[in-house]
Amino acid sequence: MERAEAENPSIAIEAVQDHLPALYFVFGRIRTEELAAEVGREWDFLFHDEKEQVLKAIQETEKEHPDIFQRGHRRILRKLLQQGIGYHHAGLSPVLKNLVERLYENRLLWVLFCTETFAAGVNFPAATTIFHSCRKWDGKEFRTLMNREFFQMAGRAGRRGFDRVGHVYIKIDDKFPEQTGFFDESEVESVYGRLAISPNTVLSLLKWKTDDEIDRFLTQNFSAYQERSAEREIKQLLSELDQRYQLVQSHFCDLKGEAACPLQRRKLIREQKRLRSSKYKNRPGSLERVEEIKQILAGQHNHRCLHEVCADARDELDALGYQRAGLVGQLNVIKQQSQKYIHEYHFVKGILENLGYIKGREFFPRGNFALELHVQEIFVTELAFAGILEDYPPEVVAGILAGVDYIPGRREFVPTPPYDFMPVVQLKEELLEAGVPPHFAVWAPTPGFVAHAWYTGQGIDYILENTSLQEGDIVSIIRRLIDLLRQIDDASHSNPALRERVREIRRVIDRDEVAVVF
Incomplete structure (x- = not known):
């Protein structure tokens, strides 16, 4: 290099x-x-x-x-x-x-x-x-x-x-x-797996897996495997530390901690000096403890030993104890993490039940609809069941759906969409108030201008002139919208009118530079 x-x-x-x-x-x-x-x-x-x-x-x-x-x-x-x-x-x-x-x-x-x-x-x-x-x-x-x-x-x-x-x-x-x-x-930093428990994950598991299969899926995925591997590694380190601890302990004699032990006498002398200092001498019990130490030290203790070896051993034990505490802490975290996917699964399942998507393993219309979606399942389902996707003009529907799962860039400039999107904002707020986590209701009005313009026949040049976006950004927005419309098409098998509408919107926008070729 x-x-x-x-x-x-x-x-x-x-x-x-x-x-x-x-x-x-x-x-x-x-x-x-x-x-x-x-x-x-x-x-x-x-x-x-x-x-x-x-x-x-x-x-x-x-x-x-x-x-x-x-x-x-x-x-x-x-x-x-x-x-x-x-x-x-x-x-x-x-x-x-x-x-x-x-x-x-x-x-x-x-x-x-x-x-x-x-x-x-x-x-x-x-x-x-x-x-x-x-x-x-x-x-x-x-x-x-x-x-x-x-x-x-x-x-x-x-x-x-x-x-x-x-x-x-x-x-x-x-x-x-x-x-x-x-x-x-x-x-080089390790790469760790992360299983995302989305509404679609929960619905798919409930639809196609038994309880035992769901349990295995949640506890034997790649991320859980990594955690079990880390747990085994930590336990091995703890075993090695314990062996070393026992070896170091063997350096001490039977007088360890007794007044005859030179190390213990030094410890008592330091404590006596501290209690006699101006900071401690007036505290309740200090004088009594000083007298007690004085009597202990007054005894005839002529034990001779290589106490320097004991001092080194004591310091090593302190270090080993510190390392062990850290490893035990890591082990506790891993044990807690091992249950996180099960907790997340039941948390998301509870949300779906509260919103009327499912009851146990029984699927309601919203649940069947969301089962076919793979992005912001709850938010898109609520858009559909609120009538927004059927009642609003198609160019507005395109603009609204373009904002699903969109996070605006730091220096991004896009004009406000030429339609009223407050009903969508209110829907999002209602979902958050109902306990839906923010990451299950990601939506921004920003791409609405782009999708609306594209639907009404404007080209990339027009959008480039009126925004800070580049061609790749525009193509990405429209192609993501096309994919979402395809998902809604699959989810609308029991609603022919909605299916026909999203197909028409897709037909209009799937053109020119953004056309998706299979």
Whole structure:
């Protein structure tokens, strides 16, 4: 691993030019585009025949999507790609992401600026990976990368069959050198399983599993397996500590704790001095205790021993006791955790019963409806049974459903939807008052403008002009909406009118750039 001290990416690229292609990781969409443009002003990595290959791929893409490079700064990306430079982030449209990935895979991009999503589940190795920073915004604060995150990205360096070794460079900020992480592969954080007990989980278990099968599912999942493994490991450590404790105890003689023991006499002398101090001497019982200690020490005790060995043993016992207390605490936590899925299951089941979805194993209409949903099951079911999905205009329904399970970004700007969404806000508040946990009623009006505009025939250009969203964000919102409409379609088998309505909404919005191809 090497440190690349560079004021701009061009200097970093110059430092690694013998080890290309490179993935240049940046923690910010806009920054990937800015850095790519900076490098593009000084570097061109492609020969003439390679430029022709890139241009051919671009023209094939433009033939199917004529306006794909006309939005925002995408003309710059078109030019950069023909120089062997690109960028990749979640804000790009799926069409552009696919083009960039194909060019990189065909070794026609030599430097690709990308966010960390490019390293997750995508097998595109490089000769070199470069980190523009080792700090990122995690949704709550700026923090240094974890070992796991760093090595997930750094691990892209080194192509099998091409590179003997992979190279990893970190750009150091001269103003904050201490903010650069120094990562240790031996300290990569463990990945822990987490079973999410959702309303659909509970309904599916009740519908298809026996009580014994449900119990096994809740107690023998991967997360529970990890906890049992951790419990066994802690118990082994406790056993080793207890053995060591017994061994250390053997250093003491039968006089341990008696007045004849030099260690005990020293302890009594220290206690006597403390009780004679101005802080303690006037406290009730102090004088009596001082006299008692004086009488004990007055006895003839000439026991001779290597009490230094006992002192070391006593200190080790204290340390062992501290370690043991910590392990016992961890063990108690794990034992409590082992029951958490059972508690969560019964908690969610209680909510469903209180809301009239089920009674024991008996399913009511709401329960049958929610059984077919896989996102915000309670909230979407209540939208349907409140009549909102049937009574409101289809463009409004599209806008409302687009907000399901949506959390607005930190700097996101989207106009207020052009319809009254207060009934949905009131429905959400009623669910929370009824004891439904907030994470089962996640909804925001923000995407309503996007879905409403798209339904009424507006294109991506219109939405881009009126919001701070990027193409990828818009496509994601509409595609998530299409998937939710598909789920509601499956859930509405006993309500032909609602089924026909959601199918029509889906038919209208499943078009152009966002079309879902199976």
